[in-house]
Amino acid sequence: MQKIFEDYKDILDKAFEVMEKAYAPYSKYHVGACIKTTDGKYHVGANIENASYGLTNCAERSALFHVYSLGYREDDIESMAVVTRGNTLGSPCGACRQVMVELLKNDTPVVIANTSSQAIITNIAELLPFSFTSEDLK
Numbered sequence: 001m002q003k004i005f006e007d008y009k010d011i012l013d014k015a016f017e018v019m020e021k022a023y024a025p026y027s028k029y030h031v032g033a034c035i036k037t038t039d040g041k042y043h044v045g046a047n048i049e050n051a052s053y054g055l056t057n058c059a060e061r062s063a064l065f066h067v068y069s070l071g072y073r074e075d076d077i078e079s080m081a082v083v084t085r086g087n088t089l090g091s092p093c094g095a096c097r098q099v100m101v102e103l104l105k106n107d108t109p110v111v112i113a114n115t116s117s118q119a120i121i122t123n124i125a126e127l128l129p130f131s132f133t134s135e136d137l138k
């Protein structure tokens with residue numbers, strides 16, 4: 001597990017940094033995400049809550065939408081990190097997984113880590129098997 005923190009130090013450091021900037025006055029559950037693009041740049045996103053709750057945007061989607069807004073596409077994404085506080089790994093929610101299956105390649109590494117030094121490396125194919133994709137619309 002320590003090797004994950006070494007191998008993905010930069011992206012995890014940036015994800016933990018942006019986690020502190022989350023706007024989460026209701027849940028107090030701060031999440032940070034960071035995407036490394038193949039040009040060596042890092043792009044962050046945090047969860048942004050809303051008093052209406054349903055309009056809350058998760059950190060994963062904040063980061064992915066930002067990266068796509070800059071013109072990057074799935075082939076330009078090298079890896080993604082998602083981090084939380086606490087003793088459990090904050091795995092992406094269902095809504096984020098559906099967005100991730102659309103915007104990430106199946107084998108793009110997704111590192112999930114927390115402030116308790118736990119970490120795993122997974123990908124969207126593992127997180128959302130038998131998913132609905134553009135292939136189903138053909």
Ligand SMILES: [Zn+2]
Nearest residue numbers: 058092093096
């Ligand atoms: Zn989510």
